[in-house]
Amino acid sequence: MMTRTTRKYLALFVLFGFAIAVGGMACVDTTTSLDRDDETDGAT
Amino acid sequence: MEDERAGPEAGPWDDVPQRWLFGGVLLLTAFAFGSTLTFGFVYDDHWTLLGNGFLRDLGNLPMLLGPEAARAGVPDAFRPTLVAFDALSYAVLGLSPLGHHLLSVLLHVVVTALLGVWLSKEGAPRRAVVTSMTLFGVLAIHAEAVAVVSYREDLLAATLGLGAVVVACTRRPTWWNLATCALLMAVSAGAKLSAAGLPLAWLALQRLSPWDTRRSWRDVAAPGLALALGVGIVLAFRVGVLGGIDPYGASERVYASRVGLGPVLAASAQIHLSYLQQLWLPRGFSPEYVDYAASWLDPATMCAVLAFAGFAAMAWATRERAPLVAWVIVATAVLAAPTSNLAPMPNMRADRFVYLSSVPMCVGMSAALERLGEWMRGRFDLPALLPWVAMVVLQGSVLQGATAAYRSESRLWQIALRRAPDSARAHAVLGELLVARLREQPDPSDRPLLLVRARTHCAMALHFDPHAALSHMCEARLAAVERDWPRSHAAFVRALERMHTRRERALLAIASTSLDLPGIPYDQRVTRAFSALKRARREAPFVAEVFAVSGRLRHRLGEPEGAAEDYARASDLHPERWDVVMAGVELQLDLGHTAAASDLWAEATDALDDAPPSRVHALQRRIDAARRLHAQP
Numbered sequence: 001m002m003t004r005t006t007r008k009y010l011a012l013f014v015l016f017g018f019a020i021a022v023g024g025m026a027c028v029d030t031t032t033s034l035d036r037d038d039e040t041d042g043a044t
Numbered sequence: 045m046e047d048e049r050a051g052p053e054a055g056p057w058d059d060v061p062q063r064w065l066f067g068g069v070l071l072l073t074a075f076a077f078g079s080t081l082t083f084g085f086v087y088d089d090h091w092t093l094l095g096n097g098f099l100r101d102l103g104n105l106p107m108l109l110g111p112e113a114a115r116a117g118v119p120d121a122f123r124p125t126l127v128a129f130d131a132l133s134y135a136v137l138g139l140s141p142l143g144h145h146l147l148s149v150l151l152h153v154v155v156t157a158l159l160g161v162w163l164s165k166e167g168a169p170r171r172a173v174v175t176s177m178t179l180f181g182v183l184a185i186h187a188e189a190v191a192v193v194s195y196r197e198d199l200l201a202a203t204l205g206l207g208a209v210v211v212a213c214t215r216r217p218t219w220w221n222l223a224t225c226a227l228l229m230a231v232s233a234g235a236k237l238s239a240a241g242l243p244l245a246w247l248a249l250q251r252l253s254p255w256d257t258r259r260s261w262r263d264v265a266a267p268g269l270a271l272a273l274g275v276g277i278v279l280a281f282r283v284g285v286l287g288g289i290d291p292y293g294a295s296e297r298v299y300a301s302r303v304g305l306g307p308v309l310a311a312s313a314q315i316h317l318s319y320l321q322q323l324w325l326p327r328g329f330s331p332e333y334v335d336y337a338a339s340w341l342d343p344a345t346m347c348a349v350l351a352f353a354g355f356a357a358m359a360w361a362t363r364e365r366a367p368l369v370a371w372v373i374v375a376t377a378v379l380a381a382p383t384s385n386l387a388p389m390p391n392m393r394a395d396r397f398v399y400l401s402s403v404p405m406c407v408g409m410s411a412a413l414e415r416l417g418e419w420m421r422g423r424f425d426l427p428a429l430l431p432w433v434a435m436v437v438l439q440g441s442v443l444q445g446a447t448a449a450y451r452s453e454s455r456l457w458q459i460a461l462r463r464a465p466d467s468a469r470a471h472a473v474l475g476e477l478l479v480a481r482l483r484e485q486p487d488p489s490d491r492p493l494l495l496v497r498a499r500t501h502c503a504m505a506l507h508f509d510p511h512a513a514l515s516h517m518c519e520a521r522l523a524a525v526e527r528d529w530p531r532s533h534a535a536f537v538r539a540l541e542r543m544h545t546r547r548e549r550a551l552l553a554i555a556s557t558s559l560d561l562p563g564i565p566y567d568q569r570v571t572r573a574f575s576a577l578k579r580a581r582r583e584a585p586f587v588a589e590v591f592a593v594s595g596r597l598r599h600r601l602g603e604p605e606g607a608a609e610d611y612a613r614a615s616d617l618h619p620e621r622w623d624v625v626m627a628g629v630e631l632q633l634d635l636g637h638t639a640a641a642s643d644l645w646a647e648a649t650d651a652l653d654d655a656p657p658s659r660v661h662a663l664q665r666r667i668d669a670a671r672r673l674h675a676q677p
Contacts, residue, residue, distance in 0.1 A: 006060045013068035016436055017075050020182065023441025028448045 055171040056429065065174060066160055073156050073181030076440050077149045079447060080191045084141050086453045087331070088194040091546065092119040092130070094139060097586040097617025099131040104586075114286055117546070117584045122282060122291040125204070125234035126197045139620050144193040151199035152190045156181040158206035159403060165213040166249060167257035168407075175410035175432050183406065184326035184439045185319075187446035189396040197236045198399040204232035205239035205400070208274060209246045212267035222270040229274025237278065237289075238382040238400055243271035245375035245404065254368035290387050297390035297545075299335035302511070307337030308392065312385040313348035314338060315393045319380075320351075323398070323405050326442040331449055332460035333393040334467045372408030376401050395446075409435070453477065468509030475501030475518040479525050498522050513542040513550070520553060533557040548584035551576045552593040559597070573597060588618030592627070599631050607631055622648070622655035626663055638670040 002010075057065060085094055098104050098118045105128055107113040113121035120126055137143035160177040168176075180186075189198045208228035214221045232239040250264045282289045292298050300308040315333075322328055338345050359373035379401035385392055413435055417428035427433075449459040454477055460470040478498035485491055502522045505515040520535030536557060540550035555576035559569050577597065580590045595610030611628040614621065625648040632641035645667055652660055 002064075003059055005057065006064050009057050009060045010064060010068050012433075013072050016072050016178075016182075016433075016440065019437040020072075020076060020440030020444065023437055024444025027441050027445030 055169055057170055057174060060170075065170065066157060066177075069160065069174060069177045069181055070153050070157055072178065072440075073153050074149055076182045076443055077152060077190050077447065079444065080145045080149060080450070081142055083145055083191060083451050084453070085139075085144075085193060086450055086456050087192050088119075089192065092194045093134070093144070095588060095618065096130070097588050098127070099134045100617055100619070102131055102135060105131060109285070111285055111287070114291075116586055117548070118586055120197070122286055123197060123235055124281075125231045126200060126236065129196075129200055129235070141193075145191075148190050148193055148196045148199060151196055151203055152181075152186065155199060155202045155206060158203065158210055159406075162206055162210050162213065163407065165210060167255035169255070171414065172407070172410055175414065176407045178436050179410055179432075179439065180403065180406040182436055182440035182443055183323070183402055184442040184446050185322050185329065185395050185398050185402065187329060187395065187443055188331065188450065189399045191447045191450035192396075195396045198238065198396050201232050201236035201239040202400050202403070204228050204235060205242045206403075208232055208271060209242055212246055212271055214267070215263070217267055222266055225267055225270040226274040226277070229271045230277040231274075233275050233278035234281075238379070238397070240275045240278075240382055241375075241378035241380075242400075243268060243275060244378040246271060248374045248378070249371055252363060252367035252371045252374075254366075254371055292388045292390055297512075298388040299337070299392055300385065300388050303337040307339065308335075308385050310340045310342065310345045311336050311338035311392065313352065314342075314344045316380065316384065317344075317348040317351055318393075319398050319401075322395075323402060324409070326439055326446075328463075329395050329442075329446045329449075330460060330463035331456050332464045332467050332470050333391070334464050335392045368411055369408070372404045372411075375404035376408075379404065466508050468505045468512050468515050471501045471508065472505035472512070472514035472518040475499075475505060476521055479518075479521045482525050495526075498525075511542060513539045516542065517549065517553075520550075520557075524553070524557065529557050529560040530562065533561055546584070548580040548587055548590050551580035551583070552590060555580070555597060556593065559600075570601060573601075586617060588614045588621060588624070590614075591617065592621065592624050595624070595631075596627060599627065599634075604631060604635055620651055620654070622651045622653075625651050626655065626659065629663060629667070633666055633670055636670075638667070638674045641667055641670065 093099070096119055098107075098113065098116070104113075107116070107118075108121060108124035108127055113124075113127070118127065133144065133147055137147065156177050159180055160173050163173045163176060164170075189195050205228070208225050211217075211221055211225040211228060217225070229239075229243065232242070247264065247268050250259055250268075253259075279289060282291075318328070340346075340349075355373050355377075359370040363370040380398075383389065383397035383401075410432065413431040414428070416431045417426075420426045420430060421428045448455075450456055454474075457470055457474045457477065460467060461474060464470060475498050478494055478501065482491060482494050482498060485494060499522060502515070502518040505512070505518050509515055516535045516539035520532045520539060523529075523532035523535060533554065536550050536553045540547060540554065543550055555573040558572040558576065561569055561572075564572075577590075577594050580587075581594065584590050591610040591614035595607045595614060598604075598610060599607035608628065608631055611624055611631065614624045615628065618624070625644065629641045629644045629648070632638075632644060645663075
């Protein structure tokens with residue numbers, strides 16, 4: 001059986017995952033414009 | 045995995061079972077790099093993995109133990125462990141980008157786990173083990189090393205090297221332990237020599253003993269010697285078999301050979317201070333950094349030198365009072381030494397160089413964040429883990445943005461150009477990518493825009509670095525697409541003069557353009573072309589492109605037997621190349637050998653999956669027409 005501490009520990013890492021996923025979206029803003037460049041190059 | 049004792053003070057996770065303790069960190073590490081599984085092959089993957097025919101036959105591997113592989117221009121032949129690993133991974137995974145990226149992520153997860161095992165064996169408290177592992181697992185500066193398949197050399201060296209130091213931690217080691225330790229260290233340094241600092245980092249940890257588990261010299265001597273023996277074997281191999289420790293020599297890509305070692309080392313001091321900033325404040329990562337020289341009197345150099353002198357003094361001053369601080373400084377220094385530009389390197393700076401030296405830094409960062417957390421708890425009654433939590437989220441988030449740069453080749457070089465706008469290499473590669481797109485451009489009305497962009501990048505490359513071979517290659521390929529053969533040929537010759545490695549790139553192009561040079565008798569043009577081809581075959585016998593181009597030229601010049609042999613060899617070296625398969629089929633059709641063409645076509649179904657459907661259908665129609673013609677009475 002998982003103890004309360006173990007559950008809290010694993011919950012912390014799940015929260016890390018969510019926080020990194022959300023934070024990651026803020027950090028990949030430059031790639032949005034690059035996607036547009038890629039599409040433009042593909043279309044020309 | 046044995047359960048370790050808790051530290052002297054009760055930690056927050058003391059009753060969490062070891063498997064969950066490690067499982068949580070390792071799952072987060074894998075998750076943080078999950079996006080790389082959709083990435084393609086980029087950067088050096090093209091010549092070290094995709095175009096490297098040496099990897100296609102495991103029977104070639106014994107050549108790595110002698111000088112033959114290096115003489116045959118096999119990429120990274122001076123790293124036999126890496127090449128053997130690449131050959132085995134190709135045998136299992138083929139050229140599946142998903143498979144190779146998954147392998148890189150798994151290697152990084154294993155390195156993170158080994159860090160935890162090492163720290164546990166050294167008696168580190170659980171909290172320090174978990175916080176150090178988590179920081180290492182999601183550290184943003186690791187984006188390049190994990191996201192680019194061919195840079196798994198760093199991951200492989202770290203995996204094997206940390207495996208060696210874990211074995212070296214065994215109490216009362218047996219001969220078997222010592223032999224395993226030496227072997228793991230040898231194959232680690234054989235993957236990349238950056239692992240050569242690990243024995244010293246391990247020894248420093250034993251002597252400084254930050255967690256009060258100091259071992260006597262007698263206990264440390266045997267494993268220490270085994271680790272040193274492992275590194276010694278690789279150094280002896282390089283000197284005895286390959287002729288020297290330095291594999292790059294006078295390569296045109298080594299900046300120190302242009303400006304001298306002093307200015308490069310001055311710049312290197314600045315670079316290492318920037319690495320330190322990037323570890324603590326994760327920003328400014330780039331797939332490309334421009335090599336540069338600096339003066340020792342530059343304020344930036346003096347600041348860096350003063351900072352490192354300060355760290356050295358701090359290590360000495362804290363060796364008794366705070367041995368962990370001293371170990372972090374010493375271990376980071378010895379692990380950073382192999383990539384610190386003391387030895388000639390083709391790139392002065394790269395994010396991946398910090399992979400192994402970030403191991404002690406993560407231990408130091410976690411200790412510093414713990415101390416900060418304790419202070420914050422006492423002062424503001426905030427959770428002690430808060431600084432560590434914030435740093436993990438910050439590093440992991442920035443990591444997502446940093447890895448996105450390596451999704452595709454064109455994105456990588458566009459980002460490289462944004463980060464390093466004066467990089468001749470980035471301009472030259474982007475120019476060549478645009479030229480390649482021009483060749484495939486079906487609509488002539490769109491050519492002018494692409495042509496102007498390609499011209500601009502090639503001109504910028506020549507402006508920023510007229511000595512670089514790549515700048516002239518860009519100019520040459522641009523001239524070729526403009527059908528200006530004399531200009532193209534001359535630029536390829538200039539590129540060849542500046543190349544010290546992978547010269548077949550220019551030689552093949554010289555062979556092709558020689559045939560179209562005006563004002564030279566036909567037989568002389570053919571002689572020139574074959575002379576360049578012969579040299580390319582001699583210098584790069586494992587490069588499929590050499591035989592593909594040779595086959596195409598011999599096909600064109602009416603040497604069908606030779607062309608068929610070359611196409612077959614190119615297919616052996618790179619079975620996934622659909623263009624070579626199609627060229628072989630076309631050759632048989634040209635010769636009127638419909639049955640042979642049909643056989644080749646039937647055998648090549650898998651390779652044709654990636655071919656443009658229009659080309660496949662056109663060739664299929666040609667085969668059908670030949671069959672009908674053949675069937676007529």
